[in-house]
Amino acid sequence: MGDRDSPDYKILVVDDEPDLERLVRQRMRRHIRGGKYGFEFAGNGVEALQVLAEKQDIDIVLSDINMPKMDGLTLLQQIPEVNADIRSVIVSAYGDMENIRTAMNRGAFDFVTKPIDFTDLEVTIERTLRHLDEWRAALASRDKLVAIQNELDVATKIQQSILPDTFPRLDGCEVYGCMHAARNVGGDFFDVINLDGGRVGLAVADVSDKGVPAALFMMSSRTLLKGAAIGVEEPSTVLREVNDLLNETNEAAMFVTVFYGVYDPATRVLTYSNGGHNPPLVVHSDGTSEELELTGGLALGAIPGFEYGQANVRLNPGDLVVFFTDGVTEAINMSSEEFGLESLRGLFRDGRTPGAREAAEAILQAVQDFAGEAPQFDDLTCMTLRVADE
Amino acid sequence: MNVQMENHEGVLVARVEGRVDSSNSQDFERQLQGAIGDEVKAVVMDLGQLAYISSAGLRVVLLIAKTLGQRNVSISLCALSDPVQSVFEISGFNRIIQIYDTQADALAAAG
Structure with a gap:
């Protein structure tokens, strides 16, 4: 642990609200005293650039959008000129899609919404720092021209560093997600996004291809999806936005299949749009189950201007929704047999669905038991939504 | 994975057999790119003997389709088995x- 003069990580907070400095110092005092975080403060973009020019060791910029002299969006554009190794987290008003879109285009790494929830902010900072560590390791290993396997290890770490490891406590439902990365990284990710009105955004995705380029494509897909999710209401519009942005630079014809849904615990309605992803499974408390209907979508990144469809389903108390990637159902055993959808359904035939975490972990365990020693070429990702019993 | 190329009066027919996944998708891409010359009028990929295609394989199909699209050369697929058809339907690639x-x-449509 570092001493007070040299914290492990330095964060520049840019906001014209003078009370924010006091609030941040108070809420983050444990980390400041422990030598983990050091904070610098600036009141606008111009001051921020001065701080960045003087101090080369800033890791994260946390910036508001609307500020005098130079706003946060202009600042975002300038940051790479001063220091390309910085990650920016933008503080935006909920639903401010126009600014969020611009921020996404200008390379924002993540978003938090106003009013700032400090628990959420801490999780976001931690995740960004974990990502930065992996990113720096990736750059170092590229410099050394290490073997392809190391590159894949680096890609796995980048992948792990962007996944949520804490899940929001919600009224009326539980959410959990976990992933088992294959040696041969496929590029899965999932995300759980807090939305207003107690709703939650749930995303599960699978990037075509492997290695560091796929990991980077996955990273931008995740950021774009989160930005769009807090900016617009309809899941179909979220996917259209992300698809168009991904298509702006994509010579390698990479694509990502995304299932994105918004669940409202108050109405138990899941509204979703499926962008070319394998359909999630809804398991009822009597052991029956069905797949969520496709919505006429297309994998994201394939072609610009695509219009996505949308559907909704009202869940029942005790229902379990299993969102997964095809690594689960296409896992093969030593006899080259696939695990398959029927085996997945079979795990829950006994009636009364388990809790979200128990279900997700049971699925990954069952797939790994089935696969045994057979080499797996795809990540296993499983996210679950369990509606509370009546 | 094995790809057989045939020329039907300027239309390149690529017959793909076996499994295409991330372990051989680069080879798959190389073989297709190598076979598609400037004189090709259209490309038909016959997937009748294709048992499995992963997303890495789909990316190659998309890449080829995009490259050909820029040259105004048409590409189509045919004879998909049920599992492969289902991969194209879920990913939405059957729409593009x-x-x-x-x-x-x-061949009739390409000619």
């Missing part, structure tokens, strides 16, 4: 790449 039941149908 023409799929025919038989090679004859695909």
Whole structure:
């Protein structure tokens, strides 16, 4: 642990609200005293650039959008000129899609919404720092021209560093997600996004291809999806936005299949749009189950201007929704047999669905038991939504 | 994975057999790119003997379709088995790449 003069990580907070400095110092005092975080403060973009020019060791910029002299969006554009190794987290008003879109285009790494929830902010900072560590390791290993396997290890770490490891406590439902990365990284990710009105955004995705380029494509897909999710209401519009942005630079014809849904615990309605992803499974408390209907979508990144469809389903108390990637159902055993959808359904035939975490972990365990020693070429990702019993 | 190339009066027919996944998708891409010369009028991929295609394989199909699209050369797929058809339907690629039941149908449309 570092001493007070040299914290492990330095964060520049840019906001014209003078009370924010006091609030941040108070809420983050444990980390400041422990030598983990050091904070610098600036009141606008111009001051921020001065701080960045003087101090080369800033890791994260946390910036508001609307500020005098130079706003946060202009600042975002300038940051790479001063220091390309910085990650920016933008503080935006909920639903401010126009600014969020611009921020996404200008390379924002993540978003938090106003009013700032400090628990959420801490999780976001931690995740960004974990990502930065992996990113720096990736750059170092590229410099050394290490073997392809190391590159894949680096890609796995980048992948792990962007996944949520804490899940929001919600009224009326539980959410959990976990992933088992294959040696041969496929590029899965999932995300759980807090939305207003107690709703939650749930995303599960699978990037075509492997290695560091796929990991980077996955990273931008995740950021774009989160930005769009807090900016617009309809899941179909979220996917259209992300698809168009991904298509702006994509010579390698990479694509990502995304299932994105918004669940409202108050109405138990899941509204979703499926962008070319394998359909999630809804398991009822009597052991029956069905797949969520496709919505006429297309994998994201394939072609610009695509219009996505949308559907909704009202869940029942005790229902379990299993969102997964095809690594689960296409896992093969030593006899080259696939695990398959029927085996997945079979795990829950006994009636009364388990809790979200128990279900997700049971699925990954069952797939790994089935696969045994057979080499797996795809990540296993499983996210679950369990509606509370009546 | 094995790809057989045939030329039907300027239409390149690529017959793909076996499994295409991330372990051989680069090879798959190289073979296709190598076979598609400037004189090719259209490309038909016959997937009748294709048992499995992963997303890495789909990316190659998309890349080829995009490259050909820029040159105004058409591409179509034909004779998909049920599991492969299902991969194209779920990913939505059946909405952006023409799929025919038989090679004859695909050739008739390409000619």
